[in-house]
Amino acid sequence: MISWIQILSTWTIPVLIAFIPLYASFRKVPVYESFIDGAKDGFQTAVGIIPHLVGMMTAISMFRASGAMDAMIGLIRPFLEGIGIPGEVLPLALLRPITGAGSLAFVTDLIKEHGPDSFVARIASTIQGSTDTTLYVLTVYFGAIGIRNSRYALKVGLLSDFIGFFAAVAACWLMFGLV
Amino acid sequence: MVNWIWMGMIVVSVLFGAANGKMEKVAEAAFGGAQTGVTVCLGLVSILVFWMGLMRIAEDAGLVRKISRLLAPVVKRLFPDVPAEHPAMGYILSNMSANLLGLGNAATPMGIKAMQELQKLNSNPTIATPAMCTLLALNTASITLVPTTMIAIRMNFGSLHPADIVAPTLLATLISTGAAVIIDRWYRKRNRFPPTSTLIHKDGAASHSTTLYNPSAPTGGG
Numbered sequence: 569m570i571s572w573i574q575i576l577s578t579w580t581i582p583v584l585i586a587f588i589p590l591y592a593s594f595r596k597v598p599v600y601e602s603f604i605d606g607a608k609d610g611f612q613t614a615v616g617i618i619p620h621l622v623g624m625m626t627a628i629s630m631f632r633a634s635g636a637m638d639a640m641i642g643l644i645r646p647f648l649e650g651i652g653i654p655g656e657v658l659p660l661a662l663l664r665p666i667t668g669a670g671s672l673a674f675v676t677d678l679i680k681e682h683g684p685d686s687f688v689a690r691i692a693s694t695i696q697g698s699t700d701t702t703l704y705v706l707t708v709y710f711g712a713i714g715i716r717n718s719r720y721a722l723k724v725g726l727l728s729d730f731i732g733f734f735a736a737v738a739a740c741w742l743m744f745g746l747v
Numbered sequence: 748m749v750n751w752i753w754m755g756m757i758v759v760s761v762l763f764g765a766a767n768g769k770m771e772k773v774a775e776a777a778f779g780g781a782q783t784g785v786t787v788c789l790g791l792v793s794i795l796v797f798w799m800g801l802m803r804i805a806e807d808a809g810l811v812r813k814i815s816r817l818l819a820p821v822v823k824r825l826f827p828d829v830p831a832e833h834p835a836m837g838y839i840l841s842n843m844s845a846n847l848l849g850l851g852n853a854a855t856p857m858g859i860k861a862m863q864e865l866q867k868l869n870s871n872p873t874i875a876t877p878a879m880c881t882l883l884a885l886n887t888a889s890i891t892l893v894p895t896t897m898i899a900i901r902m903n904f905g906s907l908h909p910a911d912i913v914a915p916t917l918l919a920t921l922i923s924t925g926a927a928v929i930i931d932r933w934y935r936k937r938n939r940f941p942p943t944s945t946l947i948h949k950d951g952a953a954s955h956s957t958t959l960y961n962p963s964a965p966t967g968g969g
Contacts, residue, residue, distance in 0.1 A: 592808035606803020610796030622784035629780025684906035697894025732923025739915035
């Protein structure tokens with residue numbers, strides 16, 4: 569089971585990188601020109617995140633440097649570590665559904681503090697990568713068509729984020745075990 | 748909400764810094780944080796440029812349409828009140844396929860078009876229909892095949908195996924999407940009243956009797 573999962577991690581990207589151009593040239597797509605066309609957007613996207621990430625990284629770095637982060641995590645740690653969840657990731661569970669840039673900054677801060685291959689950083693990366701920002705999606709999609717009463721949609725989004733949080737922790741336990 | 752969180756963190760930091768006598772460190776952290784923000788984004792350039800180039804090839808090759816066709820039988824079951832040949836279904840499928848490929852920039856306009864089409868099936872344009880809620884649930888959970896941003900950031904901080912989060916991410920995203928579908932189903936069944944009848948709109952009120960009182964309730968305004 570574990571080795572199967574590791575193979576999935578190692579193979580997904582190279583297989584996609586080979587399969588997509590191969591499939592495309594089979595469909596008579598000028599693959600290199602398509603690549604260059606799309607790649608131009610990548611730069612825009614990366615640069616476009618700068619203001620968001622600078623704003624959030626500043627706030628989170630200050631929060632950590634002042635000792636407020638430790639105080640907050642110290643309060644919740646005992647409740648979580650009993651069930652195998654590092655206390656450091658809990659603020660992420662709260663931030664993730666609300667702000668994409670904020671949670672990205674928080675994960676970056678954890679990676680910086682604990683190292684990219686630490687258990688905490690891996691859980692945080694998994695949480696960040698496996699779901700979208702519920703409030704943002706709700707605002708954009710329902711805002712675009714003028715829905716004011718979203719009924720149970722927010723509850724569904726937040727509950728599935730909650731389950732996703734535990735799923736991410738469990739998946740990392742399964743994959744990386746005790747680190 | 749974001750405004751409050753952001754301001755709250757900064758104000759609390761300054762107060763804590765003052766109380767702990769760490770003002771100097773807080774000031775340093777402000778600029779250090781800003782610098783990390785820029786460094787991280789610039790570090791994303793390489794992977795995002797490459798990945799979005801690759802994904803454009805996938806798009807041009809019609810992979811979105813291909814995946815749409817594969818997803819169609821499953822997705823139709825998730826939207827029982829949308830007629831199979833309605834244009835909304837096409838957009839829903841493109842939205843989900845683009846999400847699956849990690850084409851966030853393509854997924855959002857498709858999703859909005861799908862919402863606009865679903866709005867045409869809506870009897871009350873300010874209240875979400877069950878189909879809209881399902882589409883939203885799928886997008887908030889958003890199945891992710893390759894978490895490119897996280898791989899890039901881990902790479903920049905010197906990870907030995909930056910891509911080893913692919914499998915746990917896939918597992919977590921499948922579980923949370925599955926959960927979103929199940930929870931959405933549950934709410935959809937529980938709230939089986941016509942979206943316009945605000946009189947019996949209270950949650951927790953016996954939903955069974957609601958269905959009884961409205962035996963011919965149009966299933967979700969669709």
